[in-house]
Structures are given as structure tokens and as C-alpha cells.
Amino acid sequence: MAHVDARGAAVVAVTPTGGVALAASNGLPADFAARLGDVDAFDPELEERVIAALGTADTQARTFPLVSGGDLFGTLIVILGADQELDEEAHALLEGLADLGGTALAQAALEAELTRSRRELRASRDLLERTQKLRALGEMAAGISHDLKNILNPLSLHLQFLKRAISKEEVDAQQSIADMQLVLRRGLETIERLRAFSRQAPAGNQDLVDLDQLAAEAIEICKPRLRMKHDTHVTVVARRGDPPLVRLRASDGVAALVNLIVNAIDALGVKGGTIEVTTGAVEGGACLHVSDDGPGMPADVEARVFEPFFTTKGEEGTGLGLAMVYAFVQRSSGRLSLETSPGHGARFTLWFPSAKRP
Numbered sequence: 001m002a003h004v005d006a007r008g009a010a011v012v013a014v015t016p017t018g019g020v021a022l023a024a025s026n027g028l029p030a031d032f033a034a035r036l037g038d039v040d041a042f043d044p045e046l047e048e049r050v051i052a053a054l055g056t057a058d059t060q061a062r063t064f065p066l067v068s069g070g071d072l073f074g075t076l077i078v079i080l081g082a083d084q085e086l087d088e089e090a091h092a093l094l095e096g097l098a099d100l101g102g103t104a105l106a107q108a109a110l111e112a113e114l115t116r117s118r119r120e121l122r123a124s125r126d127l128l129e130r131t132q133k134l135r136a137l138g139e140m141a142a143g144i145s146h147d148l149k150n151i152l153n154p155l156s157l158h159l160q161f162l163k164r165a166i167s168k169e170e171v172d173a174q175q176s177i178a179d180m181q182l183v184l185r186r187g188l189e190t191i192e193r194l195r196a197f198s199r200q201a202p203a204g205n206q207d208l209v210d211l212d213q214l215a216a217e218a219i220e221i222c223k224p225r226l227r228m229k230h231d232t233h234v235t236v237v238a239r240r241g242d243p244p245l246v247r248l249r250a251s252d253g254v255a256a257l258v259n260l261i262v263n264a265i266d267a268l269g270v271k272g273g274t275i276e277v278t279t280g281a282v283e284g285g286a287c288l289h290v291s292d293d294g295p296g297m298p299a300d301v302e303a304r305v306f307e308p309f310f311t312t313k314g315e316e317g318t319g320l321g322l323a324m325v326y327a328f329v330q331r332s333s334g335r336l337s338l339e340t341s342p343g344h345g346a347r348f349t350l351w352f353p354s355a356k357r358p
């Protein structure tokens with residue numbers, strides 16, 4: 001401004017979304033941007049509009065397009081006195097400045113583009129890594145569950161023989177065998193869950209599920225766990241939101257919900273608090289929130305919770321709970337998200353597309 005003896009100057013820049021915004025100004029009224037309103041960098045009457053916005057009669061505006069590589073990135077506006085002439089040198093200076101401005105804005109746009117691509121690349125790499133880890137884990141789970149099943153199935157047969165061999169009068173022995181059979185059945189169910197985890201493809205036999213019912217079942221299963229921590233005050237509330245029916249494996253859904261509720265119970269710890277299981281209808285599907293008013297998580301924990309084997313519970317945790325939940329939601333064509341911050345609890349949201357009626 002000093003070199004060309006200007007009264008004011010401004011740069012309007014084309015924004016990434018295609019609009020135009022006042023990027024910088026000097027020597028202009030504070031509310032100049034508001035007075036100028038929506039402008040178009042291509043507007044042939046931009047100079048007149050600038051003068052009108054300034055509202056002063058004794059000035060003129062000159063505009064210099066900020067161009068680089070054939071693209072328009074904005075306009076440099078210079079405010080001069082009404083009958084001020086720009087000599088050749090001043091004109092060349094302003095044109096040079098506009099050139100530099102254009103190049104700088106082009107550079108900034110490239111940089112922004114690069115940053116965005118990098119971020120997208122990182123996100124897809126993370127997803128790939130997570131998927132690969134889940135797959136490796138799934139293969140391991142499939143192997144282990146296969147072998148375990150081979151070992152446990154004969155045991156079940158032996159128990160049946162024993163039961164028949166021992167007389168009905170031996171009540172204690174009969175009871176022991178019944179208990180063993182129950183434990184064995186639970187073990188086999190757990191193995192079945194491991195096998196389900198190894199199936200990353202959509203499960204064949206899905207059920208038509210009411211999420212409210214699923215929530216009620218899961219809460220019921222968690223009740224003994226709540227009683228175990230009877231010295232603390234943890235309340236579980238179910239809020240029914242009339243969700244549409246969804247298609248998923250009900251047993252997997254209950255297991256996933258139990259994982260989320262148990263995690264919340266753990267997080268509430270000795271301090272206690274409230275856990276809410278809420279259902280609802282959104283975006284052509286049904287959603288389910290599990291939230292607690294516990295300690296929440298710092299960003300570095302939040303970033304890793306869905307990783308298999310990530311746990312902050314040391315020996316107490318395997319770090320498989322949320323990885324299972326993640327795999328289940330993926331298998332069910334759903335979405336899973338987490339909102340949390342330290343001191344503000346955690347809220348997991350599961351979304352499933354509503355079941356299409358045949």
C-alpha cells in the first residue's frame with residue numbers, strides 16, 4: 001500500500017467449496033466483509049461493488065486477478081483516491097504481487113489437497129490393518145475352537161455313559177455329573193462363539209431381531225455381575241425407542257451387548273454410576289447406544305479400543321471384548337462408533353440397517 005500510495009487493500013479468495021471469502025484486508029472499515037456480502041471473484045463489476053461497499057465517493061477500486069496455472073484463486077483489490085493514477089512501475093508492482101499471491105494460493109490449495117489425501121490414506125491403512133489383524137485372529141480362533149471341540153465332545157459322551165452306569169440312588173454323584181454337563185455345555189457354547197468370531201463373512205442364519213428385546217436379554221445376563229459389585233452403586237437403565245426390526249444373529253448380538261455393558265460396569269468401578277442402554281430409529285435403520293457416566297477414555301486409548309488384545313486391565317482383561325463387538329457389527333452390515341472424553345463417560349453406538357420385508 002505504501003509503495004503505490006493506496007488507501008486500502010483486500011484479497012478475496014476462492015474457497016475450496018467454490019465460494020468466495022474475504023481473506024485479508026488492510027485500511028478498510030472493520031465491517032467491510034459484511035458490507036461487501038457475497039461476492040464473485042469473476043464479477044466484471046467487482047470494482048463498482050467494492051466502492052459501493054466502502055460508501056465513499058472520492059475513491060476508486062482496482063482489481064488484479066490472482067491466477068496460477070490457468071486457475072483463478074482470488075482477486076487483489078486496491079483502493080485508490082478518486083483521481084489517483086497508477087504509474088507504470090506501480091502497475092507492474094501490483095501485477096507482480098498478484099502473481100505471487102496466485103502462486104501462494106495455488107500452493108496452499110495443493111498442500112490442503114495433499115494433507116487430505118494423506119489423511120484418507122492413513123484411514124484406509126488403519127482399516128486394512130485392523131481387518132488383517134481380525135482375520136489373523138479369526139484363523140487362530142477357528143483352529144483352536146476346532147481342536148477344543150474335538151477334545152470336549154468325547155468328554156460329553158463319557159459323561160453320558162457315567163450317568164447311565166451310576167445308580168439313580170447315588171444322588172450326589174448324579175448331581176455332580178449334571179453340573180459337569182452344564183459346565184461342558186457352556187464351554188462348548190463359548191467355543192461356538194469363538195467359531196462365530198472367525199467367520200468374518202455375513203453369517204448365514206440371521207434372525208429378525210427387536211433390539212429392545214436384545215437389550216433386555218443382555219441386561220438380564222449382566223445382573224449377577226452387578227450383584228458381584230454390590231458394594232458399589234451401578235444402575236442399568238433401558239430406554240426403549242421403538243427401533244425397526246433388524247437382521248442379525250441374536251446370540252452374537254446379546255454377546256456384543258453384554259461385552260459393552262460389562263466394560264461399562266468395569267469402568268464405573270468402585271465409584272459407581274449409571275449405564276443407559278437406549279434404542280432408537282435413525283437413517284433407515286435401528287440404533288443402540290450403551291453409555292456410562294464413568295471416567296471415559298483419553299484419546300490414545302480411544303484410538304485403540306477396537307484392536308484385538310488391546311486392554312488397560314492388565315491380567316484381568318484379554319482385550320477381545322470390543323474386537324468381538326467390532327467384528328459382529330461388521331458381519332451384520334452395521335456401523336459402530338464411540339464418543340468419549342476423559343471425565344465424560346463413554347457412549348458406544350451400534351447401527352444396523354432395518355430388515356427389508358420380503
Ligand SMILES: Nc1ncnc2c1ncn2[C@@H]1O[C@H](COP(=O)(O)OP(=O)(O)OP(=O)(O)O)[C@@H](O)[C@H]1O
Pocket residue numbers: 259263264267292294295296297301305310311312313316317318319320321322323345346
Ligand atoms: N465404557 C468404557 N469406559 C472406559 N473405558 C473403556 C470402556 N469400554 C472399554 N474401555 C477401554 O477399552 C479397553 C478394551 O476393551 P475390551 O472390552 O476390548 O477389552 P477388556 O475389557 O480390557 O478385556 P475383555 O473384554 O477381553 O475381558 C478396556 O481395557 C478399557 O480400557
Ligand SMILES: [Mg+2]
Pocket residue numbers: 259262263321322
Ligand atoms: Mg471388555
